[in-house]
Amino acid sequence: MFVADSDSSAAKTWSQRFEGSLHPAIAQFNASIGFDIRLLEYDLTGSQAHARMLAHCGIISAEEADRIWAGLEQIREQSRQGQFNPGVEDEDVHYAVEHRLVELIGETGKKLHTARSRNDQVATDLRLFLRDRIDRIAAFLHTFQAALLELADSHVTTLIPGYTHLQRAQPVSLAHHLLAYFEMAQRDIERLQDVRERTNRCPLGSGALAGTTFPIDREFAANLLGFESVTANSLDAVSDRDYVVEFHAAASLIVMHLSRLSEEIVLWASQEFSFVRLTDACATGSSLMPQKKNPDVPELVRGKSGRVFGNLQGLLVTLKGLPLAYNKDLQEDKEGLFDSADTVLACLEAMTILLREGVEFRQQRLAAAVMEDFSNATDVADYLVRKGIPFRTAYQLVGKIVRTCLGNGKLLKDLSLEAWQAFDPVFEIDIYEAIAPEQVVSARTSAGGTGFEAVRSALQKAKALHAQIPSILSPHTPAARW
Structure with a gap:
């Protein structure tokens, strides 16, 4: 491990301004190396681009840039092999890399920080990290969608009770129900792409807050790193965390959608509903009650959504009172971001496995469920409307x-034709076909509805859309441009 000089004051890049050394407890409190080490790969890549840009502009020589590049690459390899483990004495990942680089290549390493501040450096690292995580999460969403499509494809004609207010409303195609979550995931992907666009702007070259006196080429470095553009204002560039807030908001919507599906699966797996059977792949038992099988995955996803929501709120509170430009408060932007990104990826992976291996729909139970309620009442009203009776009149009659x-303990299907006609003579024998669950679903032919043909059409469109998505999800590899 690279260890700082025994004189902690002399070891700090900023220390010549100070006569005394930092209190050990404050050094610990001040350090971010414990979590921002996760930015190491991005810091190395950003520093390599900065060195190339300095050489391109004649600020350092090509040979010096090559030595810096090679030294940074050596640190990368040492890290991957577990040989680079900076500690609190290094304060943060940026100083740790610089110190190690000087150890490896000598005085030339000290030239890397020319025309750069930690402020624009960390902002660049953070954007590179987030861009990568956005791509990964979008790819996981795409896989989650595939699981939904696979299930939907098998259950176009499977019926399930539809609910409003958690009360039986109307029967729907199970595929239609599953495709609702496909649409949510599609919006999640689109939101992530939108956040990615604003994330993919390069702040490198903004300096501490005011730019630099050196004749740098910001667009050159941005192009090397795969950014689409450079930030327009140096003050804003080093203090902007809007894109992180936007990511937290998008992440919150993703886990909110997963939590809604989780809640339904928890309900469906209960004895009261019994719509699904949990497999052993995604459930555990009770330490006391041997008969139980618990829906751990959806319960955990439902629970983890709260921490993502909390990270969004936490960052908003951190940012709300900050004056321009950079403030140390912004060190608090990372742990929540890392946690949200990790949590979303874990939840998406777990829910995808759950859909593919963890639940089995009990089709006989579902078929019985749609026969045991009054969810076909609206179809009786529609039947009367087709007979020329105004809807509100029909509604009141039904x-x-x-x-x-209800008073007689019967369902609509149990009424005799004579009983129907006692309410209104327009009822004929075809009322029984009109209120059969399959017909109730099939009759809803409007675009976006639950009718079987409408669902088949929606399923084909969803598959076509899903097939197009990979073209926009390819992870960017900056090194390919170098």
Whole structure:
């Protein structure tokens, strides 16, 4: 491990301004190396681009840039082999890299920080990290969508009770229900791409807050790193964390959608619903009650959503009172970001496995469920409307019919034709076909509805859309441009 000089004051890049050394507890409190070491690969890549830019502009020689490049690459390799483990004495990942680089290549290493501040350096690292995580999460969302499509493809004609207010409303195609989550995931991908666009702007060259006196080429470095553009204002560039807030918001929506699906699976797996059977692949038992099988995955996803929401709120509170430009408060932007990115990826992976291996729909139970309620009442009203009765009149009549059935312990399907005609003579024998669950679903032919043909059409469109997505999800590899 690279260890700082025994005189902690002399070891600090900024220390010549100070006569005394930093209190050990404050050094510990001040240090971010414990978590920002995760930015190491991005810091090395950003520094390599900066060195290339300095040589391109004649600020350092090509030979010096090559030595810096090679030294940074050596640090990368040492890190991957577990041989680079900076500690609190290094304060943060940026100083740790610089110190180690000087150890490896000598005085030339000290030239790397020319025309650069830690402020624009960390802002660049953070954007590189987040861009990478956005691409990974979008790819995981794409896989999650694939699992939804696979299930939907198998259940176009499987019926499931549809609910509003958690009360039986109307039967729907199970595929239609699953495709609702496909649409949510699609919006999540689109939101991530939107956040990525604003993340993919390069702050390198903004200096501490005011730019630099050196004749740098910001666009050159940005191009090397795969950024689409450079930031327009140096003050804003080093203090902007809007893109991180936007990511937290997008991440919160992703886990919110996963949590909604999780809640449904928890309900469906209960004995009261019994719509799904949990497999052993994604459930555990009770330490006391041997008969139980617990829906761990959806419960954990539902629980973990709260920490992502909290990270969004935490960063907003951190940012709300900060004057321009950089403030040490911004050191607090990273742990929540790392946590949210990790949590979203873990939840997406777990839910995808759950859909593919963890739940089995109990089709006989589902078929029975859509036969045991009044969710076909709206279709009775529609039947009457087609017979020329105004909808509101039909609606009131059907309400009366349902009340009568409830009083007699019957369902609509149990009424005799004579009983139907006692309510209104327009009822004919075809009322039984009109209220059969399959017909109730099939009749909803409007675009975006649950009718079987509409669902098949929606499924084909979803598959086509899903097939197009990989072209925008290819992870960017900056090194390919070098």
